[in-house]
Every structure is written in C-alpha cells, then in structure tokens.
Amino acid sequence: MIDLVAGSVVWEREWLVDGFVSHRFGRAADLVIAEWTGVGRLYAARDGSRSRFEAFDGADAGAADRVRRFLGEGLVRHLRGEIALHASSVVIGGVAVAFVGASGAGKSSIAAALCRRADVELAADDTLFIVQDHGTFRVVPTENANRLDRQDAAGLKRAVEPVRVAREGVPLGAIVALVADESATDPRLVALEGAMRFRVVSDALLRFVWDDDAMNLRDFETLGMLASEVPVLELRRRWELSAIARSVDAIVRAVASWSDR
Amino acid sequence: MNGSLRVGGGVHARRFGDEVVLVDVRRGVYFSLNDVGSLVWNELAAGASIDGAIGAVVATFLVDETTAHADAYALVDELVSAGLLERADESR
Secondary structure, eight states: OOOOOTTOOEEEEEEEETTEEEEEEEEETTEEEEEETTTEEEEEETTSTTOEEEEOTTOOHHHHHHIIIIIIHHHHHHHTTOEEEEOEEEEETTEEEEEEOSTTSSHHHHHHHHTTSTTEEEEESSEEEEEEETTEEEEEOOOSSOOOOHHHHHHHTSOOOOOEEOOSOEEEEEEEEEEEOTTOSSOEEEEOOTHHHHHHHHHTBOOOOOSOHHHHHHHHHHHHHHHHHSOEEEEEEOSSHHHHHHHHHHHHHHHHHHHHO | OOOOEEEOTTEEEEEETTEEEEEETTTTEEEEEOHHHHHHHHHHHTTOOHHHHHHHHHHHSSOOHHHHHHHHHHHHHHHHHTTSEEETTSOO
C-alpha cells in the first residue's frame, strides 16, 4: 500500500484533451507519480524501484490493464535507464521497424496493415520498449494481438485479424516518422539526416522526469546513439486508405533493399 | 557586445552530420541548430570570438559578411537568452 497523505502530491505537468486533464505527472515525497484520469495512478521511486499501479474504483479493467502494461511499464523502464517510445513496431525479415508520429498519424493503422502480410510479425502497437544489447538496439515485443480500436478498424473497412506476434528481441532496423501530407501523390519514404533524426526520436520518448540532471544527460546520450546508429526515415503520405496499402509496399521494398546490401 | 562567451552550465552538445543538437540537462530541453548555427556554435564552444565565428561562416557558406554578422549576433542573443551560452562577465 502506498502511504501518501491526502493532498501531498505536487502535480508538475498535465495534458489536456478537450479542456479536461487526460493525464498528469507529479511527485510526493521520494516518489514520482503518473495519473491517468479515470483509470489509475502509477507510483515509483526515481530509480524505477517500488513501482506500483493502482486502478481507480470503477475504472474500466481493460483500460487500466493496458495503461499499466504499456504506458506505466514504459515510464518505469525509462526510470531504470531503458528507452520507451510512443511507437508501433513490426518485424519484417528478422528486422524491427518502429513507427512514430503524432497522435492520429497512423502508427497502429500502418502496423495493422503490415501485419496482414504473412511475413510480418507485430512487436508493439502503441508503446515500444528498446534495450541495448552489446551495442545493438533491440525491441522488446509487448503485444499478443493487434489492438486497433473500433474507429481505426472502421477506417480500414475490414476486421482486424489475428496476427503473427514477434516473440524474441530483434534488432531495430529503422525508425519511421509518419507524416500526413495531402500533396504527396505517392507515399514517399526518405532518409532523414542531421538534427532531424534526433528530433524524431526525442519527440517519441516516454518520460516523466524533467528535473534530474543525470537522467536528462543519460537520455540525451542514449537518444543520440539511437538516432546516430539506427536509420531514421520519414514516410509522407495522404491520409486515405489507398495510401496505407501503398505505404506498406514502400516499407516492405525498403526493408528488402536493406537486406540485399 | 563582443565579450567572450562560454557554454552554459549543464549544456551538452552532440553533432549529427553538420548539425548540432543541444540539451540543457537542468531542464531536460533540447535545441537543434541548422548548419550555419552549428558552425557558429562549434566555433564559440571551441573558444573563438563572435567575429572569429563570423569569419568561419563567411569562409564556409555563400554569405556576405554583413549578413553573417547580423545573423551570428542574433543567434548569440537567442542562445544567451535560452541559457545555452553565458557571457563570461556574468556570474553563474
């Protein structure tokens, strides 16, 4: 049981959706706290130890479980020195590809569309855990099924089918930033260079501590290595169903070209 | 303003090709510089004066000295305002 005196939590950052707080981060004593409105609270020490998720009374059990397993686990992993990105990921030919982008950019839709192919496995739908293994960045598969919500599934105009699921940590082959671009006649997959590589990766980082010098420096160095060593690309496409299918083709072709090198 | 400058406390830099990304670890905030700004940063961080950095910009890019001068001083003002650079005569 977390021993907190009522009112002792200092909330430091909050995010609004339609004028209401969707989630917020704060602290109490030596614990950092994340709260998802109507769902639950995560408590942890700054080193990731003593982590505990408590669902609120009346919270949807599925939503609470999902927050605990993905966002909550990602935040705890970050405290422990690992990387958690707001990203989907699939494995193609033994190489993981991560998709990042703003909410609604199509991360889950692209992953689901790719997973309709027999040679593609799902690694992550929304939250991607990355570990360093002897200098190689590897993804930690977290999903046992696609989790497209009803709205996404309706957008694809077909049921979301069971998919093959990646079971082992596989090397991260590329990070792809999804960008909606109505001027893009065909989906374009281009390699990013320079500081933009870092920006794409850092924008996707899950974290809930900003005022810890050592942790911020560690993030900077780790994200810098990730952005330097793993190719970072940008996929520009129209927001329409046909663009998803052509995007899948472009991604598969790109991965095949890496394998041929 | 042409006093010497130093990198702000808690500020770290990393190069990505010709561009530089900065972090202020005290706030966990990132800043990215374009290729010209990165050259100015690298020169200043190495101890060059602003005029020295301007000379490097003129020697590297197709830009006249007047434009480089204005742009470099504007950039330095922004970097100082953001706490990424400190004037040597200012206390930490």
